[in-house]
Amino acid sequence: MYALHLLLALAAPAQRPDSLAAVVREYVTVDTTLLALTHVLLVDGTGAAPKPDQSIVIRAGRIVAVGPAASVQIPAGAHTMDMSGSTVIPGLIGMHDHLFYTAAGGRAVQMSYTGPRLYLGSGVTTIRTTGSRSAYAEINLKDAIDHGFTPGPRIHITAPYITGAAGGGSMAVVNSPEAARRFVAYWGAEGATWIKAYTDIRRADLGAAIQEAHKRGMKVTGHLCSVSFQEAVALGIDNLEHGMLTASDFDSSKKQDVCPVTFMAQVSQSDPRGSVAQATIQSLVQHHVSMTSTLAVYEPFVANRPTKDERVLQAMDPGVRDSYLKMRQQIDTNANGGWISGRAFQSAMAFERAFVEAGGNMAAGVDPTGIGGALAGFGDQRNYELFIEAGFTPAQAIRIMTANGARILGVLQTLGTVEPGKMADLVVLRGDLTADPSVIRAPTIVFKDGVGYDSAKLLASVQGRVGVN
Ligand SMILES: [Zn+2]
Numbered sequence: 001m002y003a004l005h006l007l008l009a010l011a012a013p014a015q016r017p018d019s020l021a022a023v024v025r026e027y028v029t030v031d032t033t034l035l036a037l038t039h040v041l042l043v044d045g046t047g048a049a050p051k052p053d054q055s056i057v058i059r060a061g062r063i064v065a066v067g068p069a070a071s072v073q074i075p076a077g078a079h080t081m082d083m084s085g086s087t088v089i090p091g092l093i094g095m096h097d098h099l100f101y102t103a104a105g106g107r108a109v110q111m112s113y114t115g116p117r118l119y120l121g122s123g124v125t126t127i128r129t130t131g132s133r134s135a136y137a138e139i140n141l142k143d144a145i146d147h148g149f150t151p152g153p154r155i156h157i158t159a160p161y162i163t164g165a166a167g168g169g170s171m172a173v174v175n176s177p178e179a180a181r182r183f184v185a186y187w188g189a190e191g192a193t194w195i196k197a198y199t200d201i202r203r204a205d206l207g208a209a210i211q212e213a214h215k216r217g218m219k220v221t222g223h224l225c226s227v228s229f230q231e232a233v234a235l236g237i238d239n240l241e242h243g244m245l246t247a248s249d250f251d252s253s254k255k256q257d258v259c260p261v262t263f264m265a266q267v268s269q270s271d272p273r274g275s276v277a278q279a280t281i282q283s284l285v286q287h288h289v290s291m292t293s294t295l296a297v298y299e300p301f302v303a304n305r306p307t308k309d310e311r312v313l314q315a316m317d318p319g320v321r322d323s324y325l326k327m328r329q330q331i332d333t334n335a336n337g338g339w340i341s342g343r344a345f346q347s348a349m350a351f352e353r354a355f356v357e358a359g360g361n362m363a364a365g366v367d368p369t370g371i372g373g374a375l376a377g378f379g380d381q382r383n384y385e386l387f388i389e390a391g392f393t394p395a396q397a398i399r400i401m402t403a404n405g406a407r408i409l410g411v412l413q414t415l416g417t418v419e420p421g422k423m424a425d426l427v428v429l430r431g432d433l434t435a436d437p438s439v440i441r442a443p444t445i446v447f448k449d450g451v452g453y454d455s456a457k458l459l460a461s462v463q464g465r466v467g468v469n
Helices: 002-011 114-121 135-146 177-190 203-215 229-235 263-268 275-286 295-301 310-315 318-332 342-357 378-390 394-401 403-409 437-441 455-460
Strands: 028-030 034-042 051-059 062-068 079-082 086-090 092-094 100-102 108-110 124-128 154-156 158-163 194-197 219-222 239-241 290-293 362-364 426-430 443-448 451-454
Touching: 028 443, 086 092, 092 403, 100 114, 114 124, 114 135, 114 443, 114 455, 124 403, 124 443, 135 154, 135 177, 158 177, 177 194, 177 203, 194 203, 203 219, 203 229, 229 275, 263 342, 275 342, 290 342, 290 403, 295 318, 295 342, 295 378, 310 318, 310 378, 342 362, 342 378, 362 378, 362 394, 362 403, 378 394, 378 437, 394 403, 426 437, 443 455, 451 455
Parallel strands: 034 079, 034 086, 092 124, 124 154, 158 194, 194 219, 219 239, 239 290, 290 362
Antiparallel strands: 028 451, 034 051, 051 062, 086 426, 100 108, 426 443, 443 451
16 A cells, blocks of 8 residues: 555656745746747757757646757747747756755754745756755645745755764754664655765664665665765665765775764865775766765855855845855965865865766755855856866756756656656756856746746845845
8 A cells, every 4th residue: 555655656747736826926927838938059958969949849837849949840829939049958956955054153044935936046946955954844845835835946855864973953863773764764754755864873773764765765865974985885875965075985094883083184185086986986886876966065165266156145144144254254264275175175076077977877956054155046056167167068067957866856757858748847048058157047937847937036035035034
């Protein structure tokens, strides 16, 4: 019975709600059953080379035709929008996209208001929460979005974090395999589809959590340290967060089940293409364990990077902005080149290149935490620019940010690429993304379920409120 129910739940296509509340409709600019977007530059999420002068036909929220503008038949009665000069990409799939925010100065808030608007307005149409602090706020927000009561992305719920005795705070400390199983069973019943393990969990407890999760059709990811990447792969984990800078495989002094204090210093000096890196990457690739890149949350810890984006500063609450700029000053004048060195940051990029070159499935997310310099949505966009800096092509970077995430979430059949049969989640960007990476910052219309949302209006609604609610 349980298995059948699960099967139906997974097979059911995401549906747009029957009606959208006024608070959602105020952001809607396009809502028509039959729509054609013509003459776009398409980066379709499959990794294929960008295609100029394409047309996309959308019927009842689904993509029904994609191809050269000269050959795609526009059905009679279609609302046709000439998008010459724009790029279209799939809706971004944010795989480390929390609905809480932590900032310089010690602020930490749930983003039930700003989060969904920032994500959707920035072109992120699907998020995985990847660890929650107020799980019910997130479960209820997902429900409100799914029912058309509030604007926002599709949400895949992750339970509260689980960690070990050395951790704590807002996280569940699991001290036995039995406690780990009990935790997973409870949150699975409440609607979580993912478990997030954190830096102090022990192998036995992580292993039990993974077993229980898999039994229930759930998946497990981790921001690990006490357990190395290779140990977690052996335990059957599905996904690993953050890449090289959280891989304690690089610390040769590490004791089992303990996060070493020397870890960051060790990994910062390590070779991202050396023997440890290769063994770690091979372990993930062979066992089909995916990795989530979160370059945008690391960058603000590095001195003298372009981390004073005016859009970010304007969206922040003034007190949060002051604290951020003070901390910026401390980091930018730090004698060691910041709290994360430029070298470590470059190594993290090189490790990600090596992982993808080895055939690894890498996705991306913003992780709007740390000192609060990477905001929901804006930081997802920043990841694109950082992937280009890291040496990925535009087609590769977009695939990482769309189809690869959809594969990890198990929704690639319905989302993640711009192809016939998929849900019409796509982003219209003003300009040529392949010529200028900053075009990722310029969504004009963000389509979710074929409904077009006004990006500028969504983003205007959060000005000065990030760090408040
Ligand atoms: Zn996180």
